[in-house]
Amino acid sequence: MSDNNVTENAQTMADALKSVETVHIGDTVKGEVLAVEDKQLIVGIEGTGVEGVVPLKELSTQPIDDIRTVANVGDKLDLVVISTIGKDKENGQYLLSKRRLEAQKVWKEIQAKFDAGETITAPVTSVVKGGLVVNAGVRGFVPASMVADHFVEDLSQYKGQELEFKIIEIEPSENRLILSHRAIVEAGKAEARKEIFAKIQPGDTVEGKVARLTNFGAFVDLGGVDGLVHVSEIAFDHVDKPSDVLKVGQDVKVKVLSVDPDRDRISLSIKQTLPQPWDDIEEKAPAGSVLDGTVKRLTNFGAFVEVFPGVEGLVHISQISHEHIATPQDVLKEGQAVQVKVLSVDPDAHRLALSIKALTEAPEGASEDRPRSNNNNRGGRGGNSSDRPRRNNNRQSHTQIPAEYQQDDSGFSMGDLLGDALKDFKTDNK
Template sequence: MSENNANENNDLLNALNSIETVNIGDVVKGEVLAIDDDKQAIVGIEGTGIEGVVPQKELSTKPVADINDVVKVGDKLDLVVISRIGNDKEGGSYLLSVRRLEARKVWDEIQKKFEAGETIDAPVTQVVKGGLVVDAGVRGFVPASMISDHFVEDLNQFKGQTLTFKIIEIEPSENRLILSHRAIVEEEKAAKRDEVLATIKAGDTVTGTVARLTNFGAFVDLGGVDGLVHVSEIAYERVDKPSDVLKTGQEVKVKVLSVDPDRDRISLSIKQTLPEPWDGIEEKAPEGAVLEGTVKRLTSFGAFVEVFPGVEGLVHISQIAHEHIATPNDVLSTGEKVNVKVLEVHPEAHRLALSIKALKEKPASSEPEKKQSAPRRQNNNNSNNNRQNVVSTDDDDAGFTLGDLIGDQLKNAQNSDSDSDKD
């Protein structure tokens, strides 16, 4: 063999030996040599003399409508080797991907954030059974139980929104990324709650939003912490169900009754921010005024009639009708609308004495009997200071004794009956 031939063979062997080998999973650089049928890019892998193929779907982590919008001949790309096409080392070809290399970088970044306890922001791309799918550069999944701190019936409201997530689980080899937005919501609320509890105090008047309604009251969001307005503190008038007067999302003004930071409890009142119903009652219900009211309660001694929200007066049994009635239930029913005349007003005691019969014409048959008994009734009234016409709205019989409510009138009535029997 001539010396020239030997040198040529050595050069060929050296050239062959200098060709870098390509292995599955390697990150390589490639130059786009051609676009094949607008479906894939043909690239030359630098330092190998080997060509590879990049399918259109492997050019980006995002959907590619037109391959020419993404790459052109001469572009240099960073690629990862997915698999080998053919068996010939020199003339073989490889399946390459830009998308998977980008995803690998994303996984590395997410892993670092996970280890550092950091959060990520990502848009919600799909609503699927059991949760949400988000685009975090790679596919992430948010279970329904990790979307919010309360049950959400319609998950479609989150589609298209970009939310902040806490990384719960990450496994790149299995393309598994589990995220939680609930953890973010809870952390934000905890921070706001601490801030509110540190600044709010009993006696403050603040504005909040009705968050939830229950049978026993309304929970009002004060900006990170909920306070309870008991049903008795919603209004001065009686409220059977909070939902009768309030609705979720309604803005309300409330007064802080008490704050218990250790138990995260705040007691609130809506009615104490409203005008006191008895204010100006002498002007609203002067003696002699005729008002329309609603029968709220019936007792053995009379009927309590609400003439203004939170203002009730007593129609004593003797003031219900001209004729004798055994009980108020004989002629009145709860919820009934009636007209009443104001007999007495006691603003300081929050008491009104009312009459229904004063607005009715006296039956002719009862006139003689009434004239005969008038002096006795007058004496009885004088001795008892008209106390049978006074009422407390605090309780059915608060501020009354049996004598207050009936007094000597009962005795006189019994004596009259006895005299009649003798006659």
């Protein structure tokens, strides 16, 4: 071999070695797919004469079920050198990644959106301790406190959902991307709040969806703003817990009770959209009918008995028993189930006059207490008023009668309702 040939071969080998040395970790290279295997690609790095390997997990930022759906022999790919395999570089032992090159582009795009104050949309891929993991082209993390504008006990409901996020923190060098969905929810509600508070008025009847349940009431979503239905405004009958009668996600009709834009509060009522308890009361409780009821309140002058949800009638003390009783508490207690007979009905005044003793037989020889007529004979039941203990003139709370019963057209005069208290008052002021 001539000296010239030896020189040329040496030069060719030197050039080849030089080209191999130009491949460094972090370089972006062009690779031609030479072979497709189940878990990796074999590629030739153009301009180097060496080969590299692209593992399946380094092919894309998205999950891949079949490697042949993303690459075929002859395809040319943009790749980044991430490491060497062994020491024999001449046999092309480079580990390459297409995913990381894509990620670099994604980081640049996310950085640009962050700088511009824009949001991103990405699917939630998994739920981990402390928050959510999302695939934004790169891995993003949403702390549990930034998922919603209220506490969420079970975050698994978000898995698979595609949500909008505000970029809170970005650090590509550490693969750190912190996102917030709560910020999006709050911004949306702030805009909806302006619209709703501008048009909603007390007295309006609107539709909403039960958003949350608490021990004291239900929060109803009116389309971006939650209003509170206090437990006392859920139904006409007593409700122990809102969860006994309502469910999250349930559609409800509500009446607006009050609106307070300064405090972002809307008070609502469900029961005021329902048929009123006293509607058709003359048909439900005609005079002479017998009803089942529950003693709700006891006073000195009688017992209030609930016969329908939200409908109470008065059993005057003289209508409790055929025998004389000093106070209703002597024979009745709150919560007791009783049967009553309707004596009279006044739908306009929302008043029912009831009787318990009318459903029982009078003992033989018993002297019944009859309702006193509204006349000047106000001596009360038998006995000399002077024999009764004198009472303090200032103690009048026990003589206060509900307004709806302060009339005499039900058969009960003020004297009947006040009973002995009126006699004592007269005695004390002789």
